[in-house]
Amino acid sequence: MKLLLVEDDPDMSATLQRALTRSGMQVQTCADGALAVQAWLHFGPDVVMLDLSLPNLDGLLVLEAARKQGQRTPVLILTARGTVGDRVLGLNAGADDYLPKPFDLEELEARLRALVRRSNTQQAEPSSNDADSRMLRLGDLRYERASGAIYHLDHAMEFTPRELALMQALMVKPGHAVSKERLFELVFPGEQDVQYEAIEVVVYRLRKKLQRTGTSLMTLRGLGYLLKAQE
Numbered sequence: 001m002k003l004l005l006v007e008d009d010p011d012m013s014a015t016l017q018r019a020l021t022r023s024g025m026q027v028q029t030c031a032d033g034a035l036a037v038q039a040w041l042h043f044g045p046d047v048v049m050l051d052l053s054l055p056n057l058d059g060l061l062v063l064e065a066a067r068k069q070g071q072r073t074p075v076l077i078l079t080a081r082g083t084v085g086d087r088v089l090g091l092n093a094g095a096d097d098y099l100p101k102p103f104d105l106e107e108l109e110a111r112l113r114a115l116v117r118r119s120n121t122q123q124a125e126p127s128s129n130d131a132d133s134r135m136l137r138l139g140d141l142r143y144e145r146a147s148g149a150i151y152h153l154d155h156a157m158e159f160t161p162r163e164l165a166l167m168q169a170l171m172v173k174p175g176h177a178v179s180k181e182r183l184f185e186l187v188f189p190g191e192q193d194v195q196y197e198a199i200e201v202v203v204y205r206l207r208k209k210l211q212r213t214g215t216s217l218m219t220l221r222g223l224g225y226l227l228k229a230q231e
């Protein structure tokens with residue numbers, strides 16, 4: 001497993017690199033926000049661990065720049081900023097998980113491996129039968145199940161792994177509610193320390209991305225969420 005560690009504290013970086021290397025990971029470090037995106041593109045990591053307080057370029061800006069360049073690598077934000085507002089900012093910028101300092105090393109490793117497992121599962125090639133290879137449409141959205149991609153008109157939409165998992169779950173049941181519990185199982189598989197309310201953050205981000213697509217992500221109290229084409 002290839003990990004890009006973007007952390008400017010030399011002691012923290014060295015400690016994490018040693019510990020995670022002993023756990024079988026290939027760790028590349030970067031201490032400068034301005035160089036982080038270049039290191040990301042060059043190294044091709046399976047997962048990125050990103051500090052927010054970086055010299056020359058803030059971690060949130062690093063994340064936004066990478067996402068704009070099409071990088072879908074799962075990202076774990078690691079930071080001393082512990083407020084809810086900072087967490088929401090990071091998730092809205094495209095992060096997939098968040099762990100405040102100080103943290104437990106075993107929990108960190110578990111979260112990193114969970115992110116990679118989920119990403120690999122979503123990228124795995126599905127079976128080639130007719131049901132899995134057909135296209136699903138809802139308004140101006142198109143879901144190609146063979147590739148896992150979702151298009152608005154002829155343009156592929158950019159989603160984080162969690163956003164894509166939620167969109168795929170809703171696209172296969174257009175106009176029908178999917179329960180929050182079921183979505184949680186698909187978006188946060190095996191992550192027992194994450195609360196159900198985390199789904200609401202993913203839904204919030206998706207609603208912003210679905211603006212002007214002719215499709216609405218609706219909340220049905222007591223039932224869950226559904227996608228509906230606007231009339």
